[in-house]
Structure formats: structure tokens, C-alpha cells
Amino acid sequence: xxTELSVRWGRGFTSSMEKVRRDxxxxxxxxxxxxxxxxxxxxxxxxxxxxxxGLVRTTLGPPSVLQVWSGGRCSLPHGAGVAxxxxxxxxxxxxxxxxxxxxxxxxxxxxxALGATVATGAVAPxxxxxxxxxxxxxxxxxxxxxxxxxxxxxxxxxxxxxQLSPAREAAWSAMRGALLLHLDACGYRVESxxxxxSLEIHAASA
Numbered sequence: 001x002x003t004e005l006s007v008r009w010g011r012g013f014t015s016s017m018e019k020v021r022r023d024x025x026x027x028x029x030x031x032x033x034x035x036x037x038x039x040x041x042x043x044x045x046x047x048x049x050x051x052x053x054g055l056v057r058t059t060l061g062p063p064s065v066l067q068v069w070s071g072g073r074c075s076l077p078h079g080a081g082v083a084x085x086x087x088x089x090x091x092x093x094x095x096x097x098x099x100x101x102x103x104x105x106x107x108x109x110x111x112x113a114l115g116a117t118v119a120t121g122a123v124a125p126x127x128x129x130x131x132x133x134x135x136x137x138x139x140x141x142x143x144x145x146x147x148x149x150x151x152x153x154x155x156x157x158x159x160x161x162x163q164l165s166p167a168r169e170a171a172w173s174a175m176r177g178a179l180l181l182h183l184d185a186c187g188y189r190v191e192s193x194x195x196x197x198s199l200e201i202h203a204a205s206a
Contacts (some may be wrong), residue, residue, distance in 0.1 A: 007106050007192035008045045013038040015026075017045060019051050020099035024089035031151030039063050044103045046090075050187070056107045057068055057087040060114060066122060066159070069147040073102070076120040076159050083116035084142060086149075088129075097186065098179050100129055105176040106194055108136065112164050119164060121158035122147060132156075136172065138162045 013034060021033040037059050046054035046096040058059050064078035065086050078084070085107060090099045111119055123130060125144055147155045182191050 002184070002187050002189040003049055005102075005188040005190045006050075007102065007190065007194065008047070009106060009110060009193070011039075011040060011042060011149045013041075013043060016052050017043065017055055020055050020091055021089055023091045024055075026151065031194055032070060032153060035150055037063075037068075037086075042114075044107045046099050046103050046106075048094060053094045054086060054090040055087060056100075058111070059084045059086065060164055066147070069075075069149050070145055071148070073145050074122070074147075074159055076122075077118055078120070081115060081117045083114065083119045085112045085119055085121040091192045097188075098183060101132055102176070102183070102190070103178055104133075104136070105172055105179065106192060108162070108164070109169060109176065109194060110171055112169065114168075119162040121159065121162075125156065125158055129160050133160060136162060136175075137168055142189065151193040152203075156191065166173045 017134050018032065018034060026033055038057070040063075041057045041059040043058045044058070045052050061079045061084065064074075064082075065084045066074045067074055067078055072203050076082075084102070088100060088103065090103075108119055119137070119138075121133075123133065139162070141159040141161050144156050144158045149155050176194075183190055
């Protein structure tokens, strides 16, 4: 019997989403991860049997998350047309399944429909998903710098930039399709409204 794996995209940040962050990479840290950008952002929420297990946040500037966190030192583009992808996290119990990849693909496939032309982000130099991000088309910008991504302080991260285009969207859709087949083989049935909204995205780019 397959387990339902759902993806929801939209505004609003809940206590169950905060728990994913706490369990994912704030364990032992003092202070909440909720900040002024959560209410302004879109959130991709991946849930297994109704319980959130993975998140990716998308903030369309201005304001800029990465500029605030870096104290203005981040050399990435920011402002209108730039989608900043931050707070990507998966709870330890379902890592290596493909939850992070699914949340990222679900996010970037929606960005051009929101008016974005560029996506940006920053990851730890030893982040295990860097090869995946490079495969999406993310390129490194500058050297790693320090971010105060509250409640953490002094986080070293590499800035990344991704140009959005219809051709890349088609490749990302194919990657998502392959991932859905993988999850199905692992016993997970994915339910997402992207399967209908993506039709509008591609129609707009035709």
C-alpha cells in the first residue's frame, strides 16, 4: 500500500512548519527560526501522510533575505524579478528519499509564473545537495561569506544564482517526472497542484 506524499505551495507559516525547521537543523539552538520574511514568502511544504517533513521558502524581493542576513555583503542580484530560495530543510527521518529535490523542483517550476527571471540562494560549502543544485543550473557567485540566518549566527555559505528560462523549465519538468517515478517505486504517491498549474506556466511561455 502506498503512502501519500503531498506538496503544498502558498503563503502562511505554521507551528508544524517551524517544527520541521527545529527538527531539521535547529536542534539545540536557542530561539525560533520564524523571521520577518516568513509572512512575505511562499512556502513549498512536503508532507508524508499529512505531516510536514520538508520545506523550501521563496521570497520575491524587495526586501532581500540574503542582503539582510549578510549585512549587505552578498553580491547576488536582488529586488524585483529575483526569487530568493532559503530555509530548505528536511527532517532526518526521511532524508535521502528525494524530499529536498522535490521541494526545490516544485519551487523553481513556479517562479517564472510569479514574474521572476532569476533565482538565488546560499548553501553551506559541504552541503550534500550541491551536485543536485549544479545540475539544475545554479552557478557559484564569489567566495563563501558569513550570514546571520537567525537564530544561527556566523553561518558560512556559498552564494548561488540560477537563470530561469522556458528551456530549463522543460528540463526541470523531466527531472521532476523521473523523481516522481522513483518515489512511486519507493511506495510514495505524490499529490501536487503543480500538475495542473504547470500547464498555465508553459502556456504563458509558448
